[in-house]
Amino acid sequence: MRRNHVGRAVAWCGVAALVVALVLAGCAGGAKQPAPEAEKPARDTIVVALAREGETLDHIRTSWTTDAHYTVLDRLVERDYDLKYTPHLAESWTSSPDGKVWTFKLRKDVKFHDGTPFNAAAVKWFFEALLDPKNASPSASDYAFISRIETPDEYTVAFHLKDPYPNILFKLSTTYAGIISPEAYRKYGPDGSNEYGTKQMVGTGLYRFVEWVPGDHLLVTANPDHQWGPEFVQNKGPAHIKNIKYRIIPDAATRLMEFEAGNVDLLLEVAPQDVERVSKLPNVEVFRKPHFGLGYLAFATDKKPFNNVKVRQAINLAIDREAIVKSVFFGVASPAYGYLPPLLPEYVEDRQAHRYDPEAARKLLAEAGYPNGFKCNLATLNKTEHVRVAEAVQAALAKIGIQTEITQYDNASYAAFLKEGKQELFIREYSWSSADILQWFLYGSQFPYPNHSRWVDKKTDELIDAAEYAPSMEAREQGYKALQEYLISKAVWCPIWFPEKVQAVRTDKVANFRMHPLYTIFNDVTLK
Amino acid sequence: MVGVTLVVFLLMHLAPGDPALLIAGQNAPPEVYERIRRSLGLDRPLYEQYLLFLTRVGRGDLGRSLLLGERVADLVGQALAVTLGLALAGLGLSYLIGVPVGIVSAVRSNSLVDQASMVGALVFVSVPPFWLGLILMYVFGLRLGWFPISGHGSLAHDVLPAVTLGLGGAALVARMTRSAMLEVIRQDFVRTARSKGLAERVVIYKHALRNAVIPIISLLGLRLGWTVGGAVTLEMVFSRPGMGRLLVNSILSRDYPVVQGVLLILAFSVMLGNLFADIFYAVADPRIKYR
Numbered sequence: 001m002r003r004n005h006v007g008r009a010v011a012w013c014g015v016a017a018l019v020v021a022l023v024l025a026g027c028a029g030g031a032k033q034p035a036p037e038a039e040k041p042a043r044d045t046i047v048v049a050l051a052r053e054g055e056t057l058d059h060i061r062t063s064w065t066t067d068a069h070y071t072v073l074d075r076l077v078e079r080d081y082d083l084k085y086t087p088h089l090a091e092s093w094t095s096s097p098d099g100k101v102w103t104f105k106l107r108k109d110v111k112f113h114d115g116t117p118f119n120a121a122a123v124k125w126f127f128e129a130l131l132d133p134k135n136a137s138p139s140a141s142d143y144a145f146i147s148r149i150e151t152p153d154e155y156t157v158a159f160h161l162k163d164p165y166p167n168i169l170f171k172l173s174t175t176y177a178g179i180i181s182p183e184a185y186r187k188y189g190p191d192g193s194n195e196y197g198t199k200q201m202v203g204t205g206l207y208r209f210v211e212w213v214p215g216d217h218l219l220v221t222a223n224p225d226h227q228w229g230p231e232f233v234q235n236k237g238p239a240h241i242k243n244i245k246y247r248i249i250p251d252a253a254t255r256l257m258e259f260e261a262g263n264v265d266l267l268l269e270v271a272p273q274d275v276e277r278v279s280k281l282p283n284v285e286v287f288r289k290p291h292f293g294l295g296y297l298a299f300a301t302d303k304k305p306f307n308n309v310k311v312r313q314a315i316n317l318a319i320d321r322e323a324i325v326k327s328v329f330f331g332v333a334s335p336a337y338g339y340l341p342p343l344l345p346e347y348v349e350d351r352q353a354h355r356y357d358p359e360a361a362r363k364l365l366a367e368a369g370y371p372n373g374f375k376c377n378l379a380t381l382n383k384t385e386h387v388r389v390a391e392a393v394q395a396a397l398a399k400i401g402i403q404t405e406i407t408q409y410d411n412a413s414y415a416a417f418l419k420e421g422k423q424e425l426f427i428r429e430y431s432w433s434s435a436d437i438l439q440w441f442l443y444g445s446q447f448p449y450p451n452h453s454r455w456v457d458k459k460t461d462e463l464i465d466a467a468e469y470a471p472s473m474e475a476r477e478q479g480y481k482a483l484q485e486y487l488i489s490k491a492v493w494c495p496i497w498f499p500e501k502v503q504a505v506r507t508d509k510v511a512n513f514r515m516h517p518l519y520t521i522f523n524d525v526t527l528k
Numbered sequence: 529m530v531g532v533t534l535v536v537f538l539l540m541h542l543a544p545g546d547p548a549l550l551i552a553g554q555n556a557p558p559e560v561y562e563r564i565r566r567s568l569g570l571d572r573p574l575y576e577q578y579l580l581f582l583t584r585v586g587r588g589d590l591g592r593s594l595l596l597g598e599r600v601a602d603l604v605g606q607a608l609a610v611t612l613g614l615a616l617a618g619l620g621l622s623y624l625i626g627v628p629v630g631i632v633s634a635v636r637s638n639s640l641v642d643q644a645s646m647v648g649a650l651v652f653v654s655v656p657p658f659w660l661g662l663i664l665m666y667v668f669g670l671r672l673g674w675f676p677i678s679g680h681g682s683l684a685h686d687v688l689p690a691v692t693l694g695l696g697g698a699a700l701v702a703r704m705t706r707s708a709m710l711e712v713i714r715q716d717f718v719r720t721a722r723s724k725g726l727a728e729r730v731v732i733y734k735h736a737l738r739n740a741v742i743p744i745i746s747l748l749g750l751r752l753g754w755t756v757g758g759a760v761t762l763e764m765v766f767s768r769p770g771m772g773r774l775l776v777n778s779i780l781s782r783d784y785p786v787v788q789g790v791l792l793i794l795a796f797s798v799m800l801g802n803l804f805a806d807i808f809y810a811v812a813d814p815r816i817k818y819r
Contacts, residue, residue, distance in 0.1 A: 055781055056597075136563045194597050215607075215769030215777070216680060247679070249767045253662055254678045257670045261677055412782050415549045 043527060044242035046510060048520070049255045049264045053214065053248050058189075058197025060129055063138040065175040067268060068218050068246055070519045072113075073178025073203030076104055076123065076157075077169050080232035081516055083343065083433070085169045088230045089118065089179065089204065090157075099164030099471045106155040110228050112181035113208045120151035125182040127159075135190070139176040163469040166476055170434045175519075178203055204228070206239050206522060218246040233523035240526045259284075265509050268520060270502040272332035272385065283508035287515035290334065291501035292341045292433040295386075297393055297494040300423050302454040310368035312491035315425075316354055317361035318400045319393060325497055328388040332502060336495035339438060339484050343517065346435040346480035350488045354495060361400045373401020379417065379426040382408040386427050389496060393427070418452040426452070429499070433518060435480040439464050442492065455492050532795040533585065533788065537578050540784050546570060581788065590792070591785035593778075600789035603774060608793060610680060611770035615759040617690035619751060622697025627744065629698065630705025635732060637710060645702060652699035657758050661692040661765045678767040689766045693758050697751055704747050708740035715739075741812045749805025753798030760794075 054064035059073075076090040087093075090104040110118035127149055130137050145165045150158040159168065171177060184202035188195045196202075201209035206229070207220035222239040229236035247264065249255040252271055258264040260281055270278050270286070279286045297315065299306035306312060321335035334342075338349040365373065378397075380390040387408060394404045404425060409417055417423065430437055440446060443464050444456045463486055467479025487493070503520075505513045511526045548564040565571050569580075584591055590600035629649075633642040652660070665688060669677035675687045712718065713736050721735045722728075760772030771790055778786035 055783075133563070136560055136567065138560060140560060198598065213769060214603075215773040216767075247767070249678060250773075251678075251765050251767065254665065254765055254767055257665055257677050261670050261673070263677065410780060412546070412549070412780065416546060419549065 045245050046241050046243070046265050046522075046525070046527060047245045047247055047263065048266045048268060049249050049258065050218070050246045051248075051250060051252070051255065051269060053212075053218070056197035057201045057209075057212065059139070059176055059178065060135055060137050060180070060185075061190075061197065063176075066218070066246070067520050068201075068207075068209075068220060068244075069175045069178055070205075071207040071220055071244060071522060072201055072205040072209050073175075073180065074110075074205050074228070075173055075175075075177045075179065076106075077173040077177075078230045078232070079173050079433075079518060080230070081514065083517060085173060086231045089123075089228070090172075093169075095166075099166065100161045102159045102161065102168055103152075104157045104159070106157065107228055108155050110204050111225065112184065112204050113202050113223060114181050114184050116181045116183040116202075118179070118204050119154050120157045121154075122182050123157045123179060124149045124151050126179045129180075129185070130176075142171060142174075142176060145171075164471045165469060166471070166473045167434060167436060167468070170436075178205075207244060210243075215248060217248060220244050220246075229523045233521060235523045239522055240524070241522065244522065259504065259506070262506060262509070265506045266513070266520075267504040270504050272329040272500075272502075275330065275332045275502055278504045283506055285505050285507050285513075287503045287505070287513075288332070289501050289515055289517050290341065290343055291431065291499040292343060292517065293429060293431040293499045294336055294339065294341060294495055295333075295389065295427070295429040295497040295499060296336065296339075297496060298423075298426050298428050298453045299492075299494070300421070300425075300452075300454050301492060302456070303424060305368065305370060305374055306424065308368045309490055310364045311370065312494070313353070314361040314364035314368065314400065315397065315402070316491050316494045317357045317364065318396050318402075319494060319496060320356040320396060321354065321496055322356070324389060324392045328385060328392060329497060329499075332500050333497045334500070336498045339487060339493060339495055340435055340480070341433070341498060344433070344435055346477050346484070348481050348484040348488070350485075353488050353491070358396075358399055365400055365402075370401070373403065375403045375405075376424040377407060378404040379407050379409065379414070379423050381414050381427070381429075382410055386429065390427050393425075393496075415449075419449040421448050421452075421454065423452060428452075431499075435476075436468060438480070438483060438487070439468055442487070453492060457490075459486065460492075530582075533582060533792065534578070536788050536791045537581060537784075540779075540782070540787050541574055541577070546782055581785075585792070590789040593786050594783045600785050603786060604771070604789045604793055607769060607771045607774040607790075610768055611756060611759050611763065611772065612797075614686060614689055614693065614762070614768070614770065615752070615755045617686055618693025618697060618759060619748070619755045621690055621694025622701050622751070622755075623748070625694060625698035626701025627705050630702040631709055631732065631737065633702065633706040634709030634713060637706075642706075646706070649699035649702045652695045653703070655696070657692055657696050657762055658765045660695065661689065661762050664688050664692055665765075678765075680766075680768045680770075685768075689759070689762050689768065692762060693755060696758065697755060700751070701744065701747060705740070705744055708743045709736060712736045712740040738812070742809060745808045745812060746805055748808070749802040752801025752804070753794070756794060756797050 048067070050066060054062055054066055056062050057066070057068065059065050059069055074089050076088060078086050078088040080086050089107055089110060091107055093102060093104045095102045106118070106120060106123065112118055116122070127143060127146060129135055130143050131140055131146065145161050145163065145168070146159055147162045148160045150160065152158060161168070181202040184200060185196055186192060188200040198212065206223060206226050208223045210219040210221050212218045221243050222241065224238050226238045227236060249258060252274070255264065255267065256274055256278070259267050275286065278284060297319070299312055301307060301312070325331060325333050325335050337351045337354045338347055340347050365371065378390055378394060380386045390406050394406060397404055418426070440450055442451060442453065442455050442460055444461045447456050448454060460483070463479065463483040467476055467483055470476040470479045501517065503515055509528055511528055512524045514521065514524070548561055548570060569577065581591065590604065592599055593603060629645045633645050636642050665677050668674045668688060676685045679685050718731060718736050721731045759770065760775060763770045763772030764776060771794065774786060775790045778790065
């Protein structure tokens with residue numbers, strides 16, 4: 001009995017030791033085995049990790065789009081690697097002398113994945129569907145500048161505009177302008193079987209939709225008929241890679257492990273804190289580009305004390321942008337000194353108004369009547385980086401006497417909170433590649449939401465109107481520059497950081513990948 | 529169950545944020561937002577929405593997802609299969625590991641084996657499952673490459689999440705088994721059995737265990753609900769399209785019918801777990817009978 005006892009104890013200790021040894025061996029980076037067969041993607045499939053998925057792929061009915069919208073659908077106009085507008089489904093375009101009629105000549109060799117011919121009627125149908133109040137499209141207001149669409153012949157579309165609007169090229173190049181097959185939408189859309197966006201998605205793109213298993217993956221396969229690649233890619237024909245599998249992996253740590261193990265070939269987003277680690281992995285190339293976006297601290301400008309320009313200016317001077325970029329973003333971002341992303345031609349920066357000068361900030365605050373500061377709420381989305389920025393802002397403001405209490409919200413409750421107008425100070429980040437974002441957020445008629453800065457100002461509206469409906473791109477650029485100078489003088493926002501877009505690719509599996517500032521372009525990409 | 533539906537319904541509708549705003553996007557003009565609200569039926573009074581929901585549930589209709597337009601029953605059904613498989617595997621593992629460890633610890637109480645396994649149990653009870661999941665993923669998925677890191681589809685994909693779930697459960701089961709066994713082993717009938725000269729194996733498994741099994745089974749009822757809950761949190765880490773993903777996504781997008789459907793099913797599974805436990809009582813102990 002006693003011997004048996006001892007024997008079992010020894011056996012148990014052995015098992016425990018084995019487990020500990022295995023764990024230690026693993027942690028110490030023991031010899032890495034190849035991934036199991038089931039997990040290995042076939043050679044004809046590139047695996048891309050997506051952090052999240054939209055609720056539907058029908059972009060007429062949602063404002064959420066995924067990377068797959070870019071590969072399955074084509075647009076009339078594209079933007080090349082340098083962001084210049086280039087022809088795609090439209091071969092060429094002209095605008096009338098008064099800038100109110102834009103005529104697009106379409107390609108004649110294009111057809112949708114379901115065989116429906118691509119023509120002027122399809123384009124007209126699509127944009128009318130976006131504008132149709134019955135569809136309640138969230139993008140409708142984006143295209144409200146269109147008054148009517150005419151089709152003089154089968155391959156010509158004329159957009160008649162309410163006012164001159166040179167920014168139409170931008171609007172026709174976004175993912176929201178991807179043209180859907182009218183036939184497919186009739187059959188599978190809300191008036192048909194209501195499967196469009198979940199079980200069906202039909203465009204003219206480089207890839208055809210195969211299936212979407214919510215929570216798991218989205219699969220698309222190369223369109224063999226595709227011969228209409230845009231000018232800026234070398235391969236105008238069908239894609240070299242047969243399938244793209246978008247795997248939905250919400251957890252960042254899991255995503256990174258899958259990439260490191262070689263089960264994911266392309267990471268579309270690498271978080272700032274992971275960039276250094278990913279850069280050190282073997283067989284991995286990391287791409288970094290400035291992103292079209294801005295992170296900023298906003299004020300409820302109609303509430304005391306934020307209705308005082310001196311208070312807003314003081315807060316602008318209290319924030320050490322360089323320090324935040326270093327500590328929160330590990331240098332994977334840049335300090336923001338303006339309201340628009342630097343890549344835009346309309347960009348204006350003012351380093352003087354956005355310098356770090358707590359002494360001057362305290363003085364301004366005293367001049368505004370708050371020598372001892374004040375207390376207020378600081379709201380933020382519960383996204384890690386935003387919370388860290390909020391903490392940095394809290395510490396910075398405390399130095400000039402402003403005591404803040406941080407409140408965190410999830411996406412839905414943050415939107416409701418801002419809509420109800422309960423905010424005082426709040427952290428925001430936008431991603432948008434056109435200057436009209438300032439119109440969205442600061443135009444008077446957008447109050448109270450999305451104008452959550454609650455900035456209703458006649459001069460601002462005038463400057464926006466002048467810029468947005470300027471007759472030419474040059475005039476528009478000048479108009480938006482004037483607007484920004486005015487906004488900065490009023491310290492309407494406190495810009496903090498310009499985010500960076502970071503992607504990583506497995507070079508042992510993928511070749512010829514080139515990072516595009518806005519989209520993922522698969523035309524030239526090959527598998528090794 | 530009605531209480532559960534009411535709590536779930538009120539919690540969701542009183543939380544700030546609404547699905548129409550998320551669908552419309554922040555740039556949409558107010559009239560579009562209002563139209564979407566109307567089309568989703570969110571403009572009706574709350575009690576009306578609740579009564580409508582109750583009558584539908586009564587008819588076995590969980591409604592349709594506000595965002596996907598699909599039947600909630602279908603969405604929940606697909607997700608439930610994934611989650612239930614994982615939960616049952618986890619539960620099975622926790623008993624497969626926990627009961628033998630508990631018995632050995634009790635029989636050899638205060639020995640090295642007992643102490644080692646109880647320390648192990650303490651560790652696994654205390655470690656949050658998502659963290660344990662990440663560690664197992666790193667060691668056995670990434671470093672050793674024995675199992676797929678995440679995803680769903682083959683048996684191999686189920687190993688790491690099931691073990692993660694099983695280890696936490698096993699720790700609890702082992703502790704429960706040990707204390708129940710210790711209580712029984714000291715009783716007179718066990719001594720009698722031994723004195724009759726029965727083999728130790730028979731004494732332990734036939735006489736002692738049979739009498740210690742009631743608390744272990746009642747734990748099963750409680751664990752079923754807990755394990756489904758644990759599976760739900762692990763699904764986010766292991767990227768599995770189960771109830772957890774469905775629940776989290778639907779909460780974030782305020783897709784009320786889906787949230788209600790998922791929670792109803794989860795509540796139902798806890799009730800079912802308790803029912804099974806009660807039935808097992810009767811099987812294990814003929815003295816317990818329902819009149």
